[in-house]
Amino acid sequence: xxxxSHLQRLEAESIHIIREVIAEAEKPVMLYSIGKDSSxxxxxxxxAFYPAVPxxxxxxxxxxxxxxxxxxxxxxxxxxxxxEIIVYKNPEAVEKxxxxxxxxxxxxTDMWKTQGLKQALDKYGFDAAFGGARRDEEKxxxxxRVFSFRSAQHRWDPKNQRPELWRLYNARKQRGESIxxxxxxxxxxxxxxQYLYLxxxxxxxxxxxxxxxxxxxxxxxxxVDDDRMPLKPGEQPMMKKVRFRTLGCYPLTGxxxxxxxxxxxxxxxxAAARTSEREGRVIDHDQPSSMEAKKQEGYF
Amino acid sequence: xxxxxxxTGKGPQALVGVEVADAExxxxxxxxxxxxxxxxxxxxxxxxxxxxxxxxxxxxxxxQLAALEADSKKVGTRHGEIDYALLLDGLSAEREQGITxxxxxxxxxxxxxxxxxxxxxxxxxxxxxxxxxASTADLSVILVDARKGVLTQTKRHxxxxxxxxxxxxxxxxxxxxxxxxxxxxxxKIEAEYRAFAKELGLPDAICIPISAVKGDNVLERSTIxxxxxxxxxxxxxxxxxxxxxxxxxxxxxLPVQWVNRPDLDFRGFSxxxxxxxxxxxxxxxxQPSGRTSTVTRIVTFDGDLEEAVAGQSITITLADEIxxxxxxxxxxxxxxxxxxxxxxxxxxxMSEAPLLPGRSYFLKIGTKTVTGTVAPLKCRINxxxxxxxxxxxxxxxxxxxxxxxxDRSIAFDPYRIxxxxxxxxxxxxxxxxxxxxxxxxxxLRRASNVQWQALDVNKAGxxxxxxxxxxxxxxxxxxxxxxxxxxNLVDKRLHSxxxxxxxxxxxxxxxxxxxxxxxxxxDRVENIRRIAEVAKLMVDAGLxxxxxxxxxxxxxxxxxxxxxxxxxxIEIFVDTPIGVAEERDPKGLYKKxxxxxxxxxxxxxxxxxxxxxxxxxxxxxxxxxxxxxDTIVAYLQERGLLEP
Numbered sequence: 001x002x003x004x005s006h007l008q009r010l011e012a013e014s015i016h017i018i019r020e021v022i023a024e025a026e027k028p029v030m031l032y033s034i035g036k037d038s039s040x041x042x043x044x045x046x047x048a049f050y051p052a053v054p055x056x057x058x059x060x061x062x063x064x065x066x067x068x069x070x071x072x073x074x075x076x077x078x079x080x081x082x083x084e085i086i087v088y089k090n091p092e093a094v095e096k097x098x099x100x101x102x103x104x105x106x107x108x109t110d111m112w113k114t115q116g117l118k119q120a121l122d123k124y125g126f127d128a129a130f131g132g133a134r135r136d137e138e139k140x141x142x143x144x145r146v147f148s149f150r151s152a153q154h155r156w157d158p159k160n161q162r163p164e165l166w167r168l169y170n171a172r173k174q175r176g177e178s179i180x181x182x183x184x185x186x187x188x189x190x191x192x193x194q195y196l197y198l199x200x201x202x203x204x205x206x207x208x209x210x211x212x213x214x215x216x217x218x219x220x221x222x223x224v225d226d227d228r229m230p231l232k233p234g235e236q237p238m239m240k241k242v243r244f245r246t247l248g249c250y251p252l253t254g255x256x257x258x259x260x261x262x263x264x265x266x267x268x269x270x271a272a273a274r275t276s277e278r279e280g281r282v283i284d285h286d287q288p289s290s291m292e293a294k295k296q297e298g299y300f
Numbered sequence: 301x302x303x304x305x306x307x308t309g310k311g312p313q314a315l316v317g318v319e320v321a322d323a324e325x326x327x328x329x330x331x332x333x334x335x336x337x338x339x340x341x342x343x344x345x346x347x348x349x350x351x352x353x354x355x356x357x358x359x360x361x362x363x364q365l366a367a368l369e370a371d372s373k374k375v376g377t378r379h380g381e382i383d384y385a386l387l388l389d390g391l392s393a394e395r396e397q398g399i400t401x402x403x404x405x406x407x408x409x410x411x412x413x414x415x416x417x418x419x420x421x422x423x424x425x426x427x428x429x430x431x432x433x434a435s436t437a438d439l440s441v442i443l444v445d446a447r448k449g450v451l452t453q454t455k456r457h458x459x460x461x462x463x464x465x466x467x468x469x470x471x472x473x474x475x476x477x478x479x480x481x482x483x484x485x486x487x488k489i490e491a492e493y494r495a496f497a498k499e500l501g502l503p504d505a506i507c508i509p510i511s512a513v514k515g516d517n518v519l520e521r522s523t524i525x526x527x528x529x530x531x532x533x534x535x536x537x538x539x540x541x542x543x544x545x546x547x548x549x550x551x552x553x554l555p556v557q558w559v560n561r562p563d564l565d566f567r568g569f570s571x572x573x574x575x576x577x578x579x580x581x582x583x584x585x586x587q588p589s590g591r592t593s594t595v596t597r598i599v600t601f602d603g604d605l606e607e608a609v610a611g612q613s614i615t616i617t618l619a620d621e622i623x624x625x626x627x628x629x630x631x632x633x634x635x636x637x638x639x640x641x642x643x644x645x646x647x648x649x650m651s652e653a654p655l656l657p658g659r660s661y662f663l664k665i666g667t668k669t670v671t672g673t674v675a676p677l678k679c680r681i682n683x684x685x686x687x688x689x690x691x692x693x694x695x696x697x698x699x700x701x702x703x704x705x706x707d708r709s710i711a712f713d714p715y716r717i718x719x720x721x722x723x724x725x726x727x728x729x730x731x732x733x734x735x736x737x738x739x740x741x742x743x744l745r746r747a748s749n750v751q752w753q754a755l756d757v758n759k760a761g762x763x764x765x766x767x768x769x770x771x772x773x774x775x776x777x778x779x780x781x782x783x784x785x786x787x788n789l790v791d792k793r794l795h796s797x798x799x800x801x802x803x804x805x806x807x808x809x810x811x812x813x814x815x816x817x818x819x820x821x822x823d824r825v826e827n828i829r830r831i832a833e834v835a836k837l838m839v840d841a842g843l844x845x846x847x848x849x850x851x852x853x854x855x856x857x858x859x860x861x862x863x864x865x866x867x868x869x870i871e872i873f874v875d876t877p878i879g880v881a882e883e884r885d886p887k888g889l890y891k892k893x894x895x896x897x898x899x900x901x902x903x904x905x906x907x908x909x910x911x912x913x914x915x916x917x918x919x920x921x922x923x924x925x926x927x928x929x930d931t932i933v934a935y936l937q938e939r940g941l942l943e944p
Binding site: 003004005006007008009010011012013015016019020022023046047048049050051052053135136142143162163164165166167168170172173174185186188190191194195197198264265267268271 | 321322324325326328329330331332333403404405406407409413414416428429431432435436542544545557558560561562566568570571572574599600601602609611612613615626650662664665667719720723724725727731732733734737
C-alpha cells in the first residue's frame with residue numbers, strides 16, 4: 001500500500017478523536033447543524049463505530065430560520081443513521097419571536113444559538129459535545145484545541161488551554177465542566193468538499209447552483225426562502241443562478257452566483273476561488289475580533 | 301462585506317468533461333500530508349516565512365488579504381507594507397502585544413502535497429508550546445537570522461527538536477538579502493550549526509539560504525545565490541519522508557481504544573494502528589496479558605480489508621474470546637512490546653505548580669491511563685547550555701530526567717523507536733490539567749528483578765485473628781490544631797477496648813524513618829508518601845492505625861486514600877482556625893515562623909489545602925478533645941469497624 005493520502009490521514013485522525021471522546025466522556029452528544037461539515041462529521045462517526053450505530057444522539061439547536069431544504073435533510077439523515085435526534089429551540093426566543101429582521105443578527109444569533117446551545121447542554125446534562133468547526137475557518141479557531149474545555153458557565157478561556165501532544169487527548173474534567181470537541185480541526189474547506197465527493201455523502205441541495213429567488217442586502221445576495229422575508233415596497237426577488245458555500249439561517253447567509261450544478265463543478269470553483277467561505281456569513285463582521293468574543297461567551 | 305461575491309471573480313469556467321473532473325479531484329485528494337513546525341523568534345521572520353508560504357501557494361483568500369492589508373496599516377511593524385506576521389497572530393490580546401504566545405495551525409497545499417504547519421513561538425517560557433507543536437511534526441524548520449547566526453535559542457530549539465525525535469531538520473538562514481547574499485556568512489553559519497548538531501546527535505540537517513521577504517529559495521530558486529546548489533525549502537517539504545510511512549516497517553502496534561459490541565454476535569476491537577501493519581489471518585498478541593489469537597476480520601464501514609497499515613483507524617475481530625479491553629496493546633505475536641512498571645524517562649513540565657517527586661499523577665500513554673509517581677528526579681537539563689544539574693523539583697518549562705513508577709505494568713516501546721507507544725502525558729489528579737509530557741527511555745531492570753512475594757498468611761487472616769477490621773484514621777490539620785492530642789485519646793480508648801492499634805505521630809516519625817527530610821514542598825510530599833506506605837503495611841498486618849500529620853496537600857491525602865481499600869481510609873479534619881492555633885502554639889513554632897526563623901511553615905509561608913469531603917470534621921473551637929474522641933469512636937462503631 002502506498003503512502004496514505006491526506007484525506008485518509010485526516011479521516012483516521014477524526015475517527016480516533018471521536019472514539020476517544022466516547023471512551024472517556026459520560027454523556028456525549030454530536031451537534032448537528034445540517035451543513036456540509038456536520039455531514040462529514042456524522043459520516044465519520046458512523047465509520048468510527050461501524051457496524052454499531054454511534055452510541056450517542058445528534059442534537060440540532062434550531063433557530064426556526066434555517067432553509068427549508070435543511071430541515072428536510074435533517075429528517076432524512078436521522079432516519080438513515082438510525083441515531084436519535086434532539087431538536088432544541090430556546091423557549092424565550094420562541095416566545096419573543098426573535099428574528100434577524102426586527103432584532104438584528106447579533107441578538108438573533110445570541111438568543112437562538114449561543115443561549116439555546118447553553119440551555120440545551122444544561123437541560124440534557126451533556127458533558128461532551130462534538131462540533132464541526134475547522135481551524136482554517138477563522139483566526140481564533142486556529143489556536144483552539146481539539147478538546148476545548150468550558151467552565152460550568154460555558155466560558156472558553158483561550159489563555160488557559162491544555163497542551164495536546166501526539167495522539168493523546170486528556171478528557172478528564174471537573175464536575176460541571178464540559179468539553180467541546182472538534183474532530184475536523186485539521187480539515188480545510190477543500191478537504192471537506194473532496195471528501196464529500198469521494199465518499200458520496202449526501203448534502204443539502206442548496207450547495208449546488210440552481211435558479212433561486214434572491215434579493216440584495218448590503219451587497220449580499222439573500223435567498224427568499226419563505227414569505228417571512230420582508231421585501232421593500234415594490235421589490236421583486238430576482239431570479240439568479242446561485243449556490244451556497246456555507247449554510248445557516250437563510251436571512252443571514254449570502255449566496256454566490258455560480259453555474260456549478262454538481263459536486264465536481266463546485267470543487268472546481270472552490271479550488272480556483274479567491275474569497276474565503278466565511279465572507280458569506282453576516283455574523284463574523286459585527287465587530288472586531290467578533291468570533292473570539294462570541295466564543296468566550298459560549299458560542300460554539 | 302465585499303460587494304463582489306461571486307465564487308471566482310470572473311464566474312466559473314466550463315469543465316472539460318466529467319471524467320476529467322473526476323480524475324482531477326482524485327489526483328488532488330490523493331496527495332500526501334506533511335506536518336511540520338517552525339522554530340524561531342519573531343525577529344527571525346518566522347511569521348513572514350509562513351505568510352509567504354501561504355501566499356505563494358495561494359492558501360490566502362482575497363478577503364483575508366484585504367483584512368491583512370488593513371491590519372498592516374493599523375498595527376503592522378513594516379511601515380504599511382504587508383506584515384505577514386499578523387496573519388498568524390490569531391487572538392486579539394496577542395495581536396496587541398505583537399507576539400504569538402500559543403500554538404497555531406495553518407494549512408496550505410501545493411501540486412505535490414498538503415501541509416499542516418504548527419507555528420510555535422521561540423520565547424524561553426513557551427517551551428511547552430513548542431514541544432506541543434513538534435510532537436506531531438514530521439519535520440522541523442529552524443530559523444536563524446543571517447545577521448545574527450546561531451544563537452542560544454537556536455540551540456535550545458534544536459535540542460527540543462532532538463528531544464521530540466523529529467527525523468528531518470531544515471536550518472533556514474533567513475534575511476540573506478540583508479547581508480548581501482554573502483556566501484561566506486552562510487558558510488560560517490552552516491559550519492557552526494553542523495558542528496553543534498553533530499554533538500547533539502541530530503540527524504543531518506539541510507541548510508538553506510533564504511529571504512522570506514523577497515522569496516529567495518522559498519518556493520522559487522534564487523537568481524542571486526548562484527553559489528547554493530541545494531534544494532529550495534519547498535522542494536524539501538514536498539519530498540521528505542513522512543513518519544507514518546517509516547513506522548509502517550516496524551512490528552505491529554495497535555492500542556485498543558474501544559471494544560465495539562453492538563450485539564452478542566459481534567465483538568470488535570477498535571483503534572488506530574501506530575506501527576506496522578495487520579493482516580487477516582495473522583497471529584496477534586494482546587499485552588500486557590500476553591494472550592494470542594488470530595485476526596478473523598478487519599472491519600470498516602467501506603467493507604472488510606485484507607490488510608491495514610500504520611495511520612489507519614480500524615476495527616478487528618479475533619478467532620478466540622480472549623479478554624481485551626481499552627488500554628491494551630495488540631502487537632505482532634512474535635515481536636511484542638516490552639512490559640514494565642518502572643522506567644527512566646524525560647519529562648517536560650508544563651504547569652505553574654511544580655513537579656514534585658513522590659506525588660502521584662495520572663499517566664496516559666496510548667489509550668491507557670495509570671497512576672505514576674516520579675521518584676526520584678535524577679537531574680534537570682538546562683536547555684540553554686544542555687548541562688545536567690541536580691534538582692529537587694521541576695518548574696514550568698523545565699525538562700528533567702527521572703525514574704517513573706507506575707501502579708501497574710504497561711506495554712511500551714522506547715520513545716526513540718515509536719512516539720505513540722513511548723510518549724505519555726501527566727495529568728494532575730485534582731485539577732485534571734495536563735501538567736507534563738514525557739518520553740520513555742527504557743525499563744528499569746529492578747522492575748523485573750523485584751518480584752512481589754506472595755505470602756501465605758493474608759490480610760484477612762491477620763485481621764480475623766485480632767477480631768477487628770483494620771483501617772487508617774488519618775488526622776489532618778494545621779500545626780497546633782490538636783491532631784496528636786485527639787489521636788492519642790482515640791488510640792487509648794481503642795487500646796482499652798482491646799483493639800490492636802498503632803499511632804504514627806509526625807514528630808516521632810521525623811526523628812527516625814523521615815529524619816533525612818526537611819520542610820520544602822518536595823520533602824513534605826515524600827514525608828507523606830512514606831507515612832502512607834507504612835500505614836498501608838500496618839493495615840495489611842491487621843492494625844487500626846492513627847496518623848497525626850499536618851499533611852497539607854490534597855494530592856497526597858488522596859494518594860494515601862488510593863493505597864487502601866474502599867472504606868479503610870477515614871480522613872479526619874481537625875479544624876482549628878490559624879489564629880486559634882497560633883495563640884495555643886504548644887511548641888512555640890508559630891513564634892519562630894513569624895520571626896522568620898522557621899521557613900516553609902504551614903499556614904504562614906506554606907499552604908494548607910483543607911479537605912473538601914472528610915469522613916469526620918472536628919471543629920476544635922466548639923468541641924473538646926474528649927468529645928472529639930467520642931465522635932470518632934462512635935463513627936467506628938457505627939461503621940462496624942470495631943467488630944470482628
